[in-house]
Amino acid sequence: xxxxxxxxxxxxxxxxxxxxxxxxxxxxxxxxxxxxxxxxxxxxxxxxxxxxxxxxxxxxxxxxxxxxxxxxxxxxxxxxxxxxxxxxxxxxxxxxxxxxxxxxxxxxxxxxxxxxxxxxxxxxxxxxxxxxxxxxxxxxxxxxxxxxxxxxxxxxxxxxxxxxxxxxxxxxxxxxxxxxxxxxxxxxxx
Numbered sequence: 001x002x003x004x005x006x007x008x009x010x011x012x013x014x015x016x017x018x019x020x021x022x023x024x025x026x027x028x029x030x031x032x033x034x035x036x037x038x039x040x041x042x043x044x045x046x047x048x049x050x051x052x053x054x055x056x057x058x059x060x061x062x063x064x065x066x067x068x069x070x071x072x073x074x075x076x077x078x079x080x081x082x083x084x085x086x087x088x089x090x091x092x093x094x095x096x097x098x099x100x101x102x103x104x105x106x107x108x109x110x111x112x113x114x115x116x117x118x119x120x121x122x123x124x125x126x127x128x129x130x131x132x133x134x135x136x137x138x139x140x141x142x143x144x145x146x147x148x149x150x151x152x153x154x155x156x157x158x159x160x161x162x163x164x165x166x167x168x169x170x171x172x173x174x175x176x177x178x179x180x181x182x183x184x185x186x187x188x189x190x
Contacts, residue, residue, distance in 0.1 A: 008054060012032035012071065013053070015030065015072045016066055019138060021132045021134050022186055023132075027057055029138040032054050033052070034053075036048075037049065054098045056078055060100060062103075074107065076110040078104070079104040080104070081100065082099070083099045084096055084099075
């Protein structure tokens, strides 16, 4: 396929938010900042380049694991498919958004230590996940062009089911507690 694959190392700048697509599949979204460092040979020092921001979306098992593992300020590495989209912002300006459909996310051990806990994960087919209306709304919220309480609330409720958190065990296909968790686990296991 003719897709742009990227490996990005940066800092999480927004806490991950867990939601569901219209089909009921969990996804997580957050933003990362990438600050390139440049060596200045004249004065023998490092300086920060201009920050680049990416909206990251992960689905299903990766969504649950990212949601329960990542917090704002952590250094992470993200591998995935890059998509550049144009949209009209609230101020009427045409803007470009850099989005990554994450295939893998991990902590950067350059800046700290991590403990790994393995989880069981079902095999789930991939599709054009970034085209889902709920994902599009989440990306616009992350980029600050749509306030969480703005817009047609009925349309937002149809596109995004908020307030229904799904635990990592549920997302990984294991039985959870409560009807919603059980349904989520059954949906992922099938």
